[in-house]
Amino acid sequence: MSSLIPAVMVPAFIPSPSQGVWHIAGLPIRAYALCILAGIFAGYWLGRHRWVARGGSPTVLADIMFWAIPFGLVGARIYHVVTDAELYFGEGRHPIDALKIWHGGLGIWGAVGFGALGAWIACRRAKVPFLAVADAMAPGIALAQVFGRFGNYFNQELFGKPTTKPWGLEISPEHRPDGYADFATFHPTFLYEAIWNLGVVALVILVDRRFKLGHGRAFFLYVAGYTLGRAWIENLRIDTVNHFLGLRLNVWTAIILFVLAVAAFIISARKYPGQEDISTGPSAGKPTDSEKPETGTDSDEADAATPEAGTGEDAAADAPTPEASSAKPAGTGSGDSTSASAEPAGGPAAEATPADKPKVDATNGSESDGSRD
DSSP states (O other): OGGGSOOOOOOSSBOOOSOSEEEETTEEEEHHHHHHHHHHHHHHHHHHHHHHHTTOOHHHHHHHHHHHHHHHHHHHHHHHHHHTGGGTSSTTOOGGGGGOGGGOOOOHHHHHHHHHHHHHHHHHHHTOOHHHHHHHHHHHHHHHHHHHHHHHHHHTOSOBSBOOSTTOEEOOGGGSOTTOTTOOEEOOHHHHHHHHHHHHHHHHHHHHHHHOOOTTHHHHHHHHHHHHHHHHHHTTBOSOOOEETTEEHHHHHHHHHHHHHHHHHHHHHHHSOSOOOOSSGGGGTOOOGGGSOOOOOHHHHHHHHSOOOOOHHHHHHHSOOOOHHHHSOTTSSOOSOOOTTTSOTTSGGGSOOOTTSOOBOTTTSSBOTTOOO
């Protein structure tokens, strides 16, 4: 029976997709764009989860991302066009192609840099600590890159050197660079980087859970982790790029950013240990003390300005009473200012006090230090 079962042919390579564009009602739906959008939503979802877990407001984060995402997309394209200007400008080139983002060509360095600028502007407007937002979004950025790299897979671009490994990526003849027409399979650098970025996501989350990274340290760890792998993967690629001192420009960028990220991580850990509290104030969607409306009322202000009125004996003892001698005509009864609570009715206090005797302080019943000489 087993001889009747047809053999299943497993290809010794990763096949490339047959197409990367689908037309629906005349509208082109590009896999590259879908991968970018999927990455944005996945990265935002993870960042939002981390932000809310720390006590931040999801609405505040959404407002910040409203600035960061457009800045990041524009910056990604600007970085690509600037560093590969020969692809768009010069003899035989068409500068208008620089605007055709759907053909591919987004630089992650520009995306992160300009995205951070947009987030910083939004944080300044909302009075939210920028580095706390960067820490929350750090693994989300790496997750977004995982999805974005599959856009390169659909475009059959940014692959590595030829290889005969079982995981080699099949590339159609029209997508093979000059000098490689006789090779069919290449290193799937898109897959290498996607797997590496998944590791960076796990690294940042686990270290943050253990040490409560704050003041930018989660973001710096992401940058250091990503650039470490990118420098290695970049050397496998064979796409045309500019070189400097024998190394691809992106390799130099990765090395420089790795050193800066490690230094920033160490400085932050020494100067700002611990983690910011974002569960109060603008980060949590609550006004600061200076922005809170006054809760007092007119009656409250009146109460604060007027001494509390006592009752019974306390009131009589606390409230000063004008002298009866100055308030009544002479010879009409009691001539001092002693209250009824000082002595029972008919007692010595009710008798007229001679003018040459010291007056009695109604407050404490003792002789007044302010009596006349």
